[in-house]
Amino acid sequence: GENVEQHPSTLSVQEGDSAVIKCTYSDSASNYFPWYKQELGKGPQLIIDIRSNVGEKKDQRIAVTLNKTAKHFSLHITETQPEDSAVYFCAPTDSWGKLQFGAGTQVVVTP
Amino acid sequence: ETGVTQTPRHLVMGMTNKKSLKCEQHLGHNAMYWYKQSAKKPLELMFVYNFKEQTENNSVPSRFSPECPNSSHLFLHLHTLQPEDSALYLCASSQEGGRGQYFGAGTRLSVL
Numbered sequence A: 001g002e003n004v005e006q007h008p009s010t011l012s013v014q015e016g017d018s019a020v021i022k023c024t025y026s027d028s029a030s031n032y033f034p035w036y037k038q039e040l041g042k043g044p045q046l047i048i049d050i051r052s053n054v055g056e057k058k059d060q061r062i063a064v065t066l067n068k069t070a071k072h073f074s075l076h077i078t079e080t081q082p083e084d085s086a087v088y089f090c091a092p093t094d095s096w097g098k099l100q101f102g103a104g105t106q107v108v109v110t111p
Numbered sequence B: 001e002t003g004v005t006q007t008p009r010h011l012v013m014g015m016t017n018k019k020s021l022k023c024e025q026h027l028g029h030n031a032m033y034w035y036k037q038s039a040k041k042p043l044e045l046m047f048v049y050n051f052k053e054q055t056e057n058n059s060v061p062s063r064f065s066p067e068c069p070n071s072s073h074l075f076l077h078l079h080t081l082q083p084e085d086s087a088l089y090l091c092a093s094s095q096e097g098g099r100g101q102y103f104g105a106g107t108r109l110s111v112l
Helices: none
Strands: A005-007 A010-014 A019-024 A030-038 A045-051 A056-059 A062-067 A072-077 A086-090 A105-110 B004-007 B010-013 B018-025 B031-037 B044-050 B053-057 B064-070 B073-079 B087-094 B107-111
Touching: A010 A019, A019 A030, A019 A086, A019 A105, A030 A062, A045 A056, A045 A062, A072 A086, B004 B087, B010 B018, B018 B031, B018 B087, B031 B073, B044 B064, B044 B073, B053 B064
Parallel strands: A010 A105, B010 B107
Antiparallel strands: A005 A019, A019 A072, A030 A045, A030 A086, A056 A062, A062 A072, A086 A105, B004 B018, B018 B073, B031 B044, B031 B087, B044 B053, B064 B073, B087 B107
16 A cells, blocks of 8 residues: 655744655555645645646645655745644545545744 | 535544434535544545445444435444544545545544
8 A cells, every 4th residue: 555654743934934844655656646734623625736747836835846756745835924834734646546644744833 | 614514513422322423515526535533643534435436445443334325415423432433533525536635624523
């Protein structure tokens, strides 16, 4: 089965700085790479995703980069704000729709 | 509001009780999912339904019984649970199998 590792498990950043979370996976059949954000008391929310024919995708302050050869993809958050504080999950998915969530990264943005 | 509604939001039950969790999606999606989220563990996929048919059961104990009467509603029937079943149970839906899932806020379950 898919082995997914997410690093770091916790990340503390100063407001305005950048944050990067890395997700490493093992299944070469994975071809869809989403990131989810979970705030306290809520379910995970899809914030950005990328498909295997694209290397990078950006949406305002967040971006995802994919290195399919090395089997990892990363979430980049620039100009962090307090509302970015949450737990972030990666969930590499194969063409059959089978996905495996990472263990999550707790991001804390301090003013 | 994600378009996926779960009820109840909180549930406390004894080990001999029978209860049900409900999930409803208003997004016109074809796939629905149940997940278990425990502290310090990754989200665990429990069941997947595509077009009302169960397509995945990840070795979930029989004390959890899913039901999908139509593509908009999903239930999780619970009976004779154990204290270790206490967790947040999340429902999700998607248009395309596995991709772009929309989650409800979850049901926080405590088994005494």
